[in-house]
Amino acid sequence: MKKEKTTIHDIARKLNITASTVSRALKDHPRISVETKKAVQKAAQKLNYQPNHIAAALRNGRSNIIGVIVPTADRSFFSSVIRGIEEVANSAKYNVMICQTYDSYEKEIASIDALLNARVDGIIVSYSKSTLNFDHYNRVKERGIPLILFDRSNDELEVSHVVIDDFLGAFKATEHLIQQGCKRIAHFTNTRKISIYKERLRGYRDALEQHGLTYDESLIVASDLQLEDGRRSMTQLLDKKPDGVFSASALGILGAMQVLKENNYKIPDDVALVGFSNEAFTSFTEPALTTVEQHSMRIGNAAAEIFLQEVTADSEKFIPQKIVLKPELIIRSSSLRKK
Amino acid sequence: MKKEKTTIHDIARKLNITASTVSRALKDHPRISVETKKAVQKAAQKLNYQPNHIAAALRNGRSNIIGVIVPTADRSFFSSVIRGIEEVANSAKYNVMICQTYDSYEKEIASIDALLNARVDGIIVSYSKSTLNFDHYNRVKERGIPLILFDRSNDELEVSHVVIDDFLGAFKATEHLIQQGCKRIAHFTNTRKISIYKERLRGYRDALEQHGLTYDESLIVASDLQLEDGRRSMTQLLDKKPDGVFSASALGILGAMQVLKENNYKIPDDVALVGFSNEAFTSFTEPALTTVEQHSMRIGNAAAEIFLQEVTADSEKFIPQKIVLKPELIIRSSSLRKK
DNA sequence: TCCTAAAATGCAATCGATTGCGCATGGAAC
DNA sequence: GTTCCATGCGCAATCGATTGCATTTTAGGA
Missing domain, CATH: 3.40.50.2300 (Response regulator)
Known part of the structure; x- marks a missing residue:
């Protein structure tokens, strides 16, 4: 293997000019004549010149x-x-x-x-x-x-x-559940108080209140929102009889769906589900999951x-x-x- | 914002030594005294020195x-x-x-x-x-x-x-289906003749033959192995009455499962399914998908x-x-x- | 006290591209 | 015939770290 390392100096030598000129020619500098530019380009091609970005990076600090x-x-x-x-x-x-x-x-x-x-x-x-x-x-x-x-x-x-407007996403999701007739909508949120989760919770709450539903703290479950968390959260919610669940994550709602199906609840008729994040698997489940697309x-x-x-x-x-x-x-x- | 750019020269100046010594000290060169090394490290810390990998990369070509x-x-x-x-x-x-x-x-x-x-x-x-x-x-x-x-x-x-040994993976998968009692096992392969798919096909075929089942070309369907392809392939296979499907991809087998369920086949009793690649979603489906883990x-x-x-x-x-x-x-x- | 080998450090070139400044050439204007 | 300026290009320094070789310092022995 030939460790070819054509540099601008090689090109310069071949054309009897200096590296400065080659550099400028390659960058289409206005002070370089058209013929020189063409010659440089041809030589660069022939010598299989590959610019060394590292050298350039060092020089101009980028x-x-x-x-x-x-x-x-x-x-x-x-x-x-x-x-x-x-x-x-x-x-x-x-x-x-x-x-x-x-x-x-x-x-x-x-x-x-x-x-x-x-x-x-x-x-x-x-x-x-x-x-x-x-x-x-x-x-x-x-x-x-x-x-x-x-x-x-x-x-x-x-x-x-x-x-993204997490508040709006959560609001739309919750409102949609309400329009489907849900009265007792649970929400899965994250234990960590990252702003996205706080906003989603706020959107959920606002939607409820704007539609005359009362915010019931016992319907809020905080977890890490992974699959297993969703399962646990749903399990512990079952006796609270929710008729809808809005999860701040995609995996969370999947867990909920699994538990509901295992307990013979009908989705969406008994419990309607909405998640967050349009992950690929959300369209693979049965039924397919309603979700908030974040673009x-x-x-x-x-x-x-x-x-x-x-x-x-x-x-x-x-x-x-x-x-x-x-x-x-x-x-x-x-x-x-x-x- | 201060665009601090501490270099080894700054450290050298501060300690009244040269950059070479600093460079060597930082790299724990044996010819540098322990005290100097310590002093350099301390100064580097104090000046918040961050090595410039780009310069080093240029110098030693890596x-x-x-x-x-x-x-x-x-x-x-x-x-x-x-x-x-x-x-x-x-x-x-x-x-x-x-x-x-x-x-x-x-x-x-x-x-x-x-x-x-x-x-x-x-x-x-x-x-x-x-x-x-x-x-x-x-x-x-x-x-x-x-x-x-x-x-x-x-x-x-x-x-x-x-x-990975694609042949072996496919062989194991097919053999497993045979052990479950499948007699007419279909296979989804890729239209592109990449070696991994050729090997999987070979593994499938060998397993059949080793267990006394005949290789039936009409049970092989080639496609791009995405979800929709899996659906199409399964649909066109329905009248061939397969009792098992081994897909060379994960999405492909998911498509098959969807079609089978839509047509009221029982999985795995009517048709048993095995895919390739332990993608996350394969464990989320119902029933969960048997698959070849590639480590x-x-x-x-x-x-x-x-x-x-x-x-x-x-x-x-x-x-x-x-x-x-x-x-x-x-x-x-x-x-x-x-x- | 002097000498020498070993230990510690300095010098200067190098990696390849970039660029401010300076120099030469040539034509145009007066 | 001068002066001037635009054009085209070269010179040399620079970016920061590395390293072979040279040089200085130190320590130990005679």
């Missing part, structure tokens, strides 16, 4: 890499967001480096350090559930590197973020666009912005009662 | 980044592999850069170029379904960069790869370990190796008939 930190890529929500980021980033000549934290605070810090050391130009994060301390994010800000949060965000940190790809697009604005802006003067996208309720048979 | 290319991270199989790679890579001080191709050949080429330009030290790939030409991989080899394939591999390319995390570990061997080896002299992991059949209710 790596053209965006770091993305997510709890796990193994969920359509996050992987769609990543795809959305990639779309925008790639077309602006940026690469994306993905780190997964598996919802661990330590891994999150390690990821931040790794990205910082890799000298990424910006970091887009949905932080882990177990993150309570935000010092590592301040380190990012101190370095003057654009930081953008999505989904899970935090108002203490003065950074831009992209979120994850667009979240990614928006986050990447904010990043692009921030890097080009006068840095110091950039005002953090907040983008709130509207969620959409996807109605499927787990909640749609026949008239 | 970026300490491993590129990983997968069709999509949004599937437990791939995301587990990635996790497996990260485990090994991180503990060897490597970072991982993930690219998704969404099964597009063009995206795959673009990813290779992006990784090459980012000067990654190695590339681990599961190539896209639409990849038929492998020139871009030869470019990687020509550059002397370790290339490792996993899952989907190719014997033409003389590179290391990590695969994806270990695949990732193995791939990363091969990479580590290759980078440290005498490069030219490295002999491509092939690692074949044993799959495991996870038996769930979609195939387990009560005696």
Whole structure:
């Protein structure tokens, strides 16, 4: 294997010009004549020249890499967001480096350090559930590197973020259940008081109250919202006789559905179900699950666009912005009662 | 925001020594005195020094980044592999850069170029379904960069790869169906003649023949193995009266299950089902799906370990190796008939 | 006290691309 | 025939860490 390493100097030597000229020619600098540019391009082609981004990165202090930190890529929500980021980033000549934290605070810090050391130009994060301390994010800000949060965000940190209107999503979901005739609607929320869950709870509550239903605390169950949690929550709710459940997560409502079916409840007639996050499996279940679609790809697009604005802006003067996208309720048979 | 950029020179200046000494001290070079090392570490801490990996990468031609290319991270199989790679890579001080191709050949080429330009030290790939030409991989080899394939591999390319024994997985799956009493077992395979699908088909066929069942071509359906394909395949198979189905994909068998249930077949008694790939949703269905577990995390570990061997080896002299992991059949209710 | 080997550190080049500034050439304007 | 300016390109420093080799310092022995 030939470890070819054609550099601009090789091109320069071949054409009897200097590396500066080659560099400028390749970047289409106006001060370089058209003929020289053509010659350089031809030579570059012939020598199979591949620009060394690392050298360029060192020189101008930019790596053209965006770091993305997510709890796990193994969920359509996050992987769609990543795809959305990639779309925008790639077309602006940026690469994306993905780190997964598996919802661990330590891994999150390690990821931040790794990205910082890799000298990424910006970091887009949905932080882990177990993150309570935000010092590592301040380190990012101190370095003057654009930081953008999505989904899970935090108002203490003065950074831009992209979120969906969790309140609205929850409101729509709950209202839909009410319109289907539900009177006793339970809600699965998260034990951790992350804003997204607080907002979903608020949306649920507001919908009830606006439709003249009373908010009954005994119908609220807090957990980690995974599958098993959903099962446990539903089991403990059975004797409360709910006729509808709105879960702040997708797995949670799946657990509820399993328990209900095992106990011979009819869905949606006995109990109607609505979840959050349009994960692939929600359309595979029987009945298919009604859920709140978060338009994850667009979240990614928006986050990447904010990043692009921030890097080009006068840095110091950039005002953090907040983008709130509207969620959409996807109605499927787990909640749609026949008239 | 202070754009602090502490370099080894800053540390050197502060301690009245040179950057060389600082560099060596930080790397625990034996020729540096213990006191100096301590002083350097203390100063580095105080000045909040962060090594610039880019500069180091330029100097020694290694970026300490491993590129990983997968069709999509949004599937437990791939995301587990990635996790497996990260485990090994991180503990060897490597970072991982993930690219998704969404099964597009063009995206795959673009990813290779992006990784090459980012000067990654190695590339681990599961190539896209639409990849038929492998020139871009030869470019990687020509550059002397370790290339490792996993899952989907190719014997033409003389590179290391990590695969599971697809033949064995399929054999076990089919044999299991036979043991459950199935006589007419259908098989869903992929239209694209990728080796993994050929091997699975072979395993299926061998199991039949070893158990005295005849291989009936009319029970083989080729498709892209997605959900809809599975549905279509099952629908067209109904009048062939199969009593068992083994699908080379997870989504395919899900489609089959849906169609069977819609037509009031009993699973597993009328038709027993087995899929491939232990995706999360396979345990959520009712009945839960029997499937072939690929030990994806270990695949990732193995791939990363091969990479580590290759980078440290005498490069030219490295002999491509092939690692074949044993799959495991996870038996769930979609195939387990009560005696 | 002097000498020498060992130990500790410094020097300077290098990795490849970028860029401010300066220099040369040529044509146009007066 | 000068002056001026636009055009086209070269020079050399720079980004930060690394490393072979040179040099200085130290310690130990004679």
